[in-house]
Structure formats: structure tokens, C-alpha cells
Amino acid sequence: MNEFRVAVEAGDFAALGDLLADDVVFRSPVAFTPYEGRPIVAAILRGVGRVFTDFRYVRELEDADGQGSALVFETYVDGTSVNGIDLIRLDGEGRIAELTVMVRPLSAANALATAMAAEFTQIQAEAAAAMSGETA
Numbered sequence: 037m038n039e040f041r042v043a044v045e046a047g048d049f050a051a052l053g054d055l056l057a058d059d060v061v062f063r064s065p066v067a068f069t070p071y072e073g074r075p076i077v078a079a080i081l082r083g084v085g086r087v088f089t090d091f092r093y094v095r096e097l098e099d100a101d102g103q104g105s106a107l108v109f110e111t112y113v114d115g116t117s118v119n120g121i122d123l124i125r126l127d128g129e130g131r132i133a134e135l136t137v138m139v140r141p142l143s144a145a146n147a148l149a150t151a152m153a154a155e156f157t158q159i160q161a162e163a164a165a166a167m168s169g170e171t172a
């Protein structure tokens with residue numbers, strides 16, 4: 037999805053919320069249970085924007101039906117090199133219905149888990165504020 041890629045490459049993680057379906061499902065590389073719903077997923081993506089440095093997409097693959105894509109990326113989390121893939125599936129309205137992120141190697145997943153754990157209080161506050169119509 038071009039709009040997603042452009043926003044992420046520009047570091048505009050706040051803009052990603054507008055691209056998400058209301059019932060979006062996010063599968064994290066460091067959490068077993070998926071996150072569901074625009075408020076929490078948008079807040080998680082903003083948190084990701086705070087922990088990634090020197091982010092870049094290096095390859096894009098698209099499904100034959102045009103409703104899905106895989107974006108291969110490289111970035112750093114606290115100095116640890118991360119290789120990963122964003123798997124995106126769109127709904128009938130062109131919004132992101134599913135987002136699955138995979139990262140490697142294990143040291144990268146561990147660095148990401150630690151960094152995101154430190155962000156999670158803010159992520160939860162942002163999601164709660166969005167659900168109540170406030171600004172966190």
C-alpha cells in the first residue's frame with residue numbers, strides 16, 4: 037500500500053491511523069495475542085515510530101489481487117540492526133484490515149520487545165484518549 041509506505045518512510049507515523057480500518061487486526065512480532073481496533077493499533081504504530089531509527093523499506097511485493105503487500109524493511113532499535121517484513125491486507129474500502137509484522141534476528145526481536153515495553157504506558161494512554169475523543 038503506497039500511502040502506508042510513504043508515511044512510514046517520511047517518519048509520519050501519526051498519519052497511519054487514517055489508513056486503518058476501524059476493526060484492523062495487528063499481529064506483533066513480540067506479542068502472541070493480536071491487537072484489534074484502530075485506536076490501539078494507531079497508538080502502537082506511533083510507538084514504533086519512536087523506537088525505530090534509520091528506517092527504510094528495501095523491497096516491496098504485491099499480491100496478484102492488489103489487496104495485499106509485503107514491505108521488507110531495515111531499521112535499528114537501540115543500536116540493534118533489525119530486518120523485518122510488514123504484511124498488509126486491505127479491506128473492500130482500501131483501508132488496512134490486517135497488519136502483521138515479522139522481525140529477525142532474535143536479538144532484534146528482543147530489542148524491539150524491550151523498547152516497546154517501555155513505550156506501552158504511553159501507547160495505552162493514547163489509545164484510551166482516542167477512544168474517548170481526547171488528545172493524549
